[in-house]
Amino acid sequence: MQQIVNFLFKNSITLLFLLLLGISLTFTIQSHAYHRSQAVSSANAVTGYTSEQINNVEAYFGLREQNEQLAAENAQLKRLLYNTQDSTNRPPVTLPTELGTYKVIQSKVIINSYSKQDNYLTISSGARDGIKPDMGVVSSQGVIGYIENTSAGYATVISVLNSKFRLGAKIKKNNHFGTLTWNGKNTGFAQLVDVPRLATVIKGDTIVTGAESTIFPENIPIGTIEKVYIDKKTNYYTLDIRLFNDMTSLGYIYVIENKDKKEIEQLQQATTNE
Amino acid sequence: MNSTVLINILRFLALLAVQVVVCNKISLFGFLVPYPYILYILLYPVNGNKAVLLISAFFLGLFIDMYLNTGGPHSVACVVLAYMRPTFFKFSFGVSYEYQTIKINDRLSPERLSFIFICVVLHHLILFLLETFRFSLILDALLHTLYTTIFTLIICVITIYLIKPAKQL
Numbered sequence: 001m002q003q004i005v006n007f008l009f010k011n012s013i014t015l016l017f018l019l020l021l022g023i024s025l026t027f028t029i030q031s032h033a034y035h036r037s038q039a040v041s042s043a044n045a046v047t048g049y050t051s052e053q054i055n056n057v058e059a060y061f062g063l064r065e066q067n068e069q070l071a072a073e074n075a076q077l078k079r080l081l082y083n084t085q086d087s088t089n090r091p092p093v094t095l096p097t098e099l100g101t102y103k104v105i106q107s108k109v110i111i112n113s114y115s116k117q118d119n120y121l122t123i124s125s126g127a128r129d130g131i132k133p134d135m136g137v138v139s140s141q142g143v144i145g146y147i148e149n150t151s152a153g154y155a156t157v158i159s160v161l162n163s164k165f166r167l168g169a170k171i172k173k174n175n176h177f178g179t180l181t182w183n184g185k186n187t188g189f190a191q192l193v194d195v196p197r198l199a200t201v202i203k204g205d206t207i208v209t210g211a212e213s214t215i216f217p218e219n220i221p222i223g224t225i226e227k228v229y230i231d232k233k234t235n236y237y238t239l240d241i242r243l244f245n246d247m248t249s250l251g252y253i254y255v256i257e258n259k260d261k262k263e264i265e266q267l268q269q270a271t272t273n274e
Numbered sequence: 275m276n277s278t279v280l281i282n283i284l285r286f287l288a289l290l291a292v293q294v295v296v297c298n299k300i301s302l303f304g305f306l307v308p309y310p311y312i313l314y315i316l317l318y319p320v321n322g323n324k325a326v327l328l329i330s331a332f333f334l335g336l337f338i339d340m341y342l343n344t345g346g347p348h349s350v351a352c353v354v355l356a357y358m359r360p361t362f363f364k365f366s367f368g369v370s371y372e373y374q375t376i377k378i379n380d381r382l383s384p385e386r387l388s389f390i391f392i393c394v395v396l397h398h399l400i401l402f403l404l405e406t407f408r409f410s411l412i413l414d415a416l417l418h419t420l421y422t423t424i425f426t427l428i429i430c431v432i433t434i435y436l437i438k439p440a441k442q443l
Contacts, residue, residue, distance in 0.1 A: 013324045017357040020332045024349035031345025032407045040339045040346060047340045054295055113343060115305040117406050120343035156343055184411065248301075 048154035055110040073140040103257040121157040136256040142244040168210040195237040331356035347404035
């Protein structure tokens, strides 16, 4: 017994080191393990609050840019409004259900990261504002990511620039599907992989979100095709997509909730279980 | 004794604040972020309590992880650096370092520079290897380590010079 105590006493620093190393390594490995597993994140009261204060000061330097973006978005919405056909002879479209399905919450990015392999954003709304994990995040220009963790007042977002990010997307012109990923190299470009070889892909074509996503509504813009090459392993096309969003400077964003998400997922689960 | 404790607490808070408010926003050429917060571990008194250093280094890394949403690599790197510090002291200043009154934040001698350099390299190597966490990207991680080491080293040396004007000169 005496010897055990002596041993513990003599090696207390090493034991403390091993304990702390174990804890921090656990955090690290956990965060790389799978989606929504991060134990240490900025979505908590202390780091969220301080980051918001810092961002409040920084936001003043980008006001002009924000105004211009808002004006451009308004112009686009006005264009839609003025160009709608006469409501009396419009064919019965599925608009009412579409309007009812999605809920939009406005929020603001307070921490933005883009220099790593796995980038996360932190936004200034959380569970209190009705934000839940796996809701989509877009800006006026296009897709940004989806919610990973929430706390009462803040939430973290897996950005497009994250190796865990996956999104079903399609070429707007001919509806050929692929999966949007990021290879970790350039912040201006994402990759659309697994596009079938029979698809006609032309540089400059627009990529939008696909219909099979339960997170995003269909036809939200993502980017344009910049480069086309063939994946030697799978023999599918891989496309470099130039993103519409400048991921290095983000301000106000919208969080989209799909009210039918649970229903769709339950149905899919029930079907695959059989 | 009391004043050194106070100075170290202040240094902890100041370096954390500088890292979060200023350095995390720098991204030179789009991907280089310096991490001068490790100066806290380097400047901790040579004969200070090692357990306190380990625990405070762990929390320093944890806070940085929270702000950067990295999930853990900073705390691993900080804890390892805090534990390995005596070894590096021995390497840079000779075996009898404990009997000399070493001050890191003094005029820059080759010994001090080599000490800071080794510490920064170790910290950044662990940090970037754990951050990428993939064998296929190991080369990218090493390159990232190299560039960021240079950047952090420059910022660290400048900080030391700015805060401690060379009185001996």
